[in-house]
Every structure is written in C-alpha cells, then in structure tokens.
Amino acid sequence: MTEKVMILGSGPAGWTAAIYAARANLDPVVLEGGHVQGDLPGGQLMFTTEVENYPGFPEGVDGQEMMMAFKKQAQRFDVRIEEYTGAESVDLSQRPFKVKDSQGKEWETHALIISTGASANWLNLESEQYFRTRGLGVTACATCDGAFPRYRDKPIAIIGGGDSAMEEATFMTKFSNPVYIVHRRDELRASKIMQERALKNEKIKVLWNSTVEEVLGDDEKGVTGMRLRNTHTDQVNDVEIAGFFLAIGHTPNTAFLNGQLETDDKGYLVLTKPHGTQTSVEGVFAGGDVADSTYRQAITAAGMGCKAAIDAERWLAEQGIE
Ligand code: NAP
Numbered sequence: 001m002t003e004k005v006m007i008l009g010s011g012p013a014g015w016t017a018a019i020y021a022a023r024a025n026l027d028p029v030v031l032e033g034g035h036v037q038g039d040l041p042g043g044q045l046m047f048t049t050e051v052e053n054y055p056g057f058p059e060g061v062d063g064q065e066m067m068m069a070f071k072k073q074a075q076r077f078d079v080r081i082e083e084y085t086g087a088e089s090v091d092l093s094q095r096p097f098k099v100k101d102s103q104g105k106e107w108e109t110h111a112l113i114i115s116t117g118a119s120a121n122w123l124n125l126e127s128e129q130y131f132r133t134r135g136l137g138v139t140a141c142a143t144c145d146g147a148f149p150r151y152r153d154k155p156i157a158i159i160g161g162g163d164s165a166m167e168e169a170t171f172m173t174k175f176s177n178p179v180y181i182v183h184r185r186d187e188l189r190a191s192k193i194m195q196e197r198a199l200k201n202e203k204i205k206v207l208w209n210s211t212v213e214e215v216l217g218d219d220e221k222g223v224t225g226m227r228l229r230n231t232h233t234d235q236v237n238d239v240e241i242a243g244f245f246l247a248i249g250h251t252p253n254t255a256f257l258n259g260q261l262e263t264d265d266k267g268y269l270v271l272t273k274p275h276g277t278q279t280s281v282e283g284v285f286a287g288g289d290v291a292d293s294t295y296r297q298a299i300t301a302a303g304m305g306c307k308a309a310i311d312a313e314r315w316l317a318e319q320g321i322e
Contacts, residue, residue: 003109011043013115013288015070016305022077035086035102042067092260111312118250118289127215137223140246142168154242165247166194173203268293277308
C-alpha cells in the first residue's frame with residue numbers, strides 16, 4: 001500500500017500538518033519519533049516549562065500539556081500514529097518515496113512532510129558524556145530532570161548564554177542555590193526580557209568569559225564540580241556543583257536523510273519555493289525547526305506544519321492523487 005502522505009516528527013509542526021492533512025482526507029501516518037534513547041516524542045516543548053508566548057493561552061501553558069493537546073486533536077481526526085517510532089532512512093531517488101522506520105517496517109508514500117525538529121547540543125567532553133550516559137548529574141533538560149533530589153538546595157550550573165539558558169536557570173532556582181550561568185563571552189545572546197528576568201534573580205550568578213574544561217565527580221556521588229578556564233586570564237578554577245545542565249543550542253535532525261535534501265551551512269533543510277515548504281525534492285515538504293534556523297518558535301513551527309500539509313495536498317492533487 002502506498003500512503004498519500006507521511007509525516008515524520010511530532011512537534012508543533014508535525015501535529016499541525018497531521019491535523020490539516022487528516023481534515024483534507026489524506027489519511028496521514030505520523031512517525032512520532034522519540035525512538036532514540038533519552039529523547040521523547042513531542043519535540044522540544046516536551047522539555048519546556050511554561051509556554052507564555054503561544055497565542056490562545058492567556059495564563060501560559062505547560063509545554064508537555066500543550067503537546068498532549070496537539071496529539072489529542074490529531075487523534076480526533078483519526079490520524080494514524082506510530083508511537084516511539086522514527087524514520088531510520090528514506091529513499092527519495094524515485095516516487096513513491098520509501099521510508100524505513102526504526103522498527104524495521106518499510107513504507108511507501110506519495111508525499112512526505114519532514115518535521116523532525118532539532119536536538120540538544122553537547123560540549124562533547126569525555127567527562128560530560130561519562131556522567132550524562134550514567135544519569136549522574138549531566139543533562140540538557142532542566143525541565144525533565146531539575147526536580148530530582150540530587151539538585152535540591154545544591155549549587156548547579158547552566159551552560160550557555162541564550163534564551164534557553166536564561167529560562168532553565170530561572171526554572172532551576174525553584175530547586176537549587178546558587179544557579180551558575182557559565183557563558184563563554186561577556187555579553188549574553190538572550191533576549192532582553194529573558195536576561196532581565198534571570199539577572200534580577202538573587203540565586204543566579206553569571207560566570208562570564210568561562211569555558212568548561214572538565215566535569216568533575218565520581219561514580220558514587222556523580223557530578224561534584226566543574227573545571228572552568230577564564231578566556232581572558234587563562235586561569236583555571238574548580239567550582240562545586242551537583243548538576244551540569246547544557247543549554248547551548250540545537251542541531252536539526254536530518255541525519256536519516258543521508259544528504260538527499262539540500263541543507264544550509266548549519267544543516268537546516270532549505271525550502272526552495274518562496275513562502276512555501278517544498279524542499280529540494282519535489283513532493284517532499286518540511287516545516288518547523290528542521291527547516292528554520294531563524295524563528296524557531298512553537299507558533300512558527302505550527303504555521304509551517306499547516307503550510308506543509310496544504311502544499312502537500314495541492315501537490316498531490318496536481319499529480320492526480322486525491
Ligand atoms: P541559542 O540562542 O543558539 O544560544 C546558544 C548559547 O549557547 C549561546 O549563548 C552560545 O554562545 C552558547 N554556546 C553554543 N555553543 C557553545 C559551546 N560549544 N560552548 C559554550 N557555549 C556555547 O540557543 P537557545 O538558547 O537554545 O535558543 C534557541 C532559540 O529558541 C532562540 O531563537 C531562542 O530565542 C528560542 N527560545 C525562546 C524561548 C522563549 O521565548 N521562552 C526559550 C528558549 C529558547 P554565544 O552566545 O557565544 O554564541
């Protein structure tokens with residue numbers, strides 16, 4: 001059987017595409033993702049506390065709750081969902097396209113919507129990965145892990161100087177004290193409002209011009225400290241912490257495409273038609289963070305997912321596939 005449209009990914013872009021495609025009678029299948037260990041289906045909002053800037057929620061909304069609501073809305077239109085399943089590989093060299101999923105199942109589809117998002121970056125220090133893979137105090141998700149007893153009333157560090165670092169630092173002050181923000185420059189990248197909110201919090205201390213040399217600790221206690229180098233003075237010093245939280249940006253999830261779609265120099269999918277979601281292969285559309293290094297917001301991702309579904313619907317009609 002050849003599907004009319006398959007949607008890869010289940011963040012705001014994927015679910016919005018699914019809702020629109022289902023309502024257009026395209027009977028879409030969503031490969032939900034979350035198949036990689038340490039990941040969750042639902043995208044980055046699953047790792048966000050309060051979403052305050054999505055219109056329609058005047059009091060704000062919890063990120064996980066919001067994604068559950070997106071999914072429920074898709075289910076209302078009988079979208080077929082392959083849970084905890086992602087695309088392992090695709091063959092876009094001929095139509096219908098072929099998709100092999102992470103359970104080993106092979107699919108064929110006339111149109112494809114890629115909304116696989118982006119994943120957290122790591123410093124890739126040996127010590128960081130050692131404690132991370134053993135669950136001993138290194139994480140890229142304060143929202144998921146911040147409430148663990150390990151961090152209660154202890155000092156912790158957030159690495160990064162963007163909005164995520166400010167948000168996670170502010171969130172962690174509920175549990176930890178002090179919360180260090182370790183930033184490699186003397187100026188933050190974060191928006192003014194997020195900076196102000198974080199910097200006025202007495203529990204937050206910024207360690208400027210600092211890079212991390214090593215995460216310190218042992219198998220019994222987990223993370224106990226970090227070794228920092230001052231980029232101006234080259235001085236090295238150790239700081240006591242119980243948790244090491246990364247907030248240094250994300251990389252678009254395109255590895256499974258194996259170079260079959262054009263990307264920009266940062267790895268984001270290139271959209272080839274003005275204002276549209278068509279990628280470099282006809283019949284393949286993309287929406288959300290995987291194709292957007294500029295806006296990267298839930299609302300823009302949802303908007304792109306909507307556009308991708310409408311583009312796919314029109315393209316299928318042009319091909320005589322209704
Ligand atoms: P980001 O804006 O790319 O910031 C990444 C930060 O990590 C930068 O400060 C960067 O330093 C630092 N960094 C990157 N690689 C590093 C390395 N190898 N070592 C040390 N530091 C490193 O990423 P983000 O904060 O995740 O935000 C991504 C997007 O989501 C942004 O558009 C942001 O506005 C949005 N966002 C919005 C909200 C909200 O509105 N509620 C919350 C979170 C994120 P440099 O500054 O020196 O480059």
